[in-house]
Amino acid sequence: MTRSPDLLPEPPSTDLWVRFVNTLEYTHGRPIDRVADAEALVGWLRGVRLLSERAASSERAALREDAAEAARRVERFAYLRDLIRTIAEDVEADGVPSRANVRALNHVLRHGLHYHQLEMSPDGTRYGLARVGDRLDQARATVAGTLADFLASGRTQRLRICANPGCREVFIDSSPTGRRRWCDMRTCGNQAKVARHRARRRASADADLPGPVAAD
Numbered sequence: 001m002t003r004s005p006d007l008l009p010e011p012p013s014t015d016l017w018v019r020f021v022n023t024l025e026y027t028h029g030r031p032i033d034r035v036a037d038a039e040a041l042v043g044w045l046r047g048v049r050l051l052s053e054r055a056a057s058s059e060r061a062a063l064r065e066d067a068a069e070a071a072r073r074v075e076r077f078a079y080l081r082d083l084i085r086t087i088a089e090d091v092e093a094d095g096v097p098s099r100a101n102v103r104a105l106n107h108v109l110r111h112g113l114h115y116h117q118l119e120m121s122p123d124g125t126r127y128g129l130a131r132v133g134d135r136l137d138q139a140r141a142t143v144a145g146t147l148a149d150f151l152a153s154g155r156t157q158r159l160r161i162c163a164n165p166g167c168r169e170v171f172i173d174s175s176p177t178g179r180r181r182w183c184d185m186r187t188c189g190n191q192a193k194v195a196r197h198r199a200r201r202r203a204s205a206d207a208d209l210p211g212p213v214a215a216d
């Protein structure tokens with residue numbers, strides 16, 4: 001549905017899609033959804049500057065009045081998040097996303113169609129470009145657009161999914177060698193080192209155990 005225009009917030013960061021896919025966190029393999037309801041979702045969108053304060057307040061009020069619409073919006077963003085993770089898994093495994101997933105991403109991008117118009121700020125001191133259209137569809141398409149920009153950038157070989165099976169956070173490897181396996185060496189990387197050390201100690205202890213005594 002069409003809303004009244006809002007002055008554009010700051011341009012989104014290029015890693016917005018990474019930040020969004022990781023709103024579903026895993027702690028020891030257990031999922032924690034940081035945008036599980038409409039209130040949390042709108043708060044996250046405001047936090048990453050995809051909604052102005054005025055727009056966020058308006059969306060919160062509207063979604064509180066319509067529980068079915070609130071659930072639908074959360075479901076649409078959850079779909080995008082699942083799609084981003086699936087594309088990340090495609091790229092990590094095969095170097096490119098599947099054609100079906102590219103089509104699905106383009107479908108999300110089309111839902112964010114809007115137009116710009118010149119608007120004066122409320123205090124009348126400046127002009128800015130305003131986006132006219134559905135705010136939440138625009139926000140969803142903007143997140144999808146940052147992923148599309150990344151896929152087109154030729155840097156997909158740097159996309160990683162944390163090697164810790166209890167974490168699986170998506171990240172972009174910015175290390176000089178491009179060989180990072182964990183999202184954070186202090187947490188997941190250190191856990192992997194400790195696990196390997198324990199495994200070596202167990203293997204060494206097993207090797208030192210006496211073998212079975214042969215019967216006479």
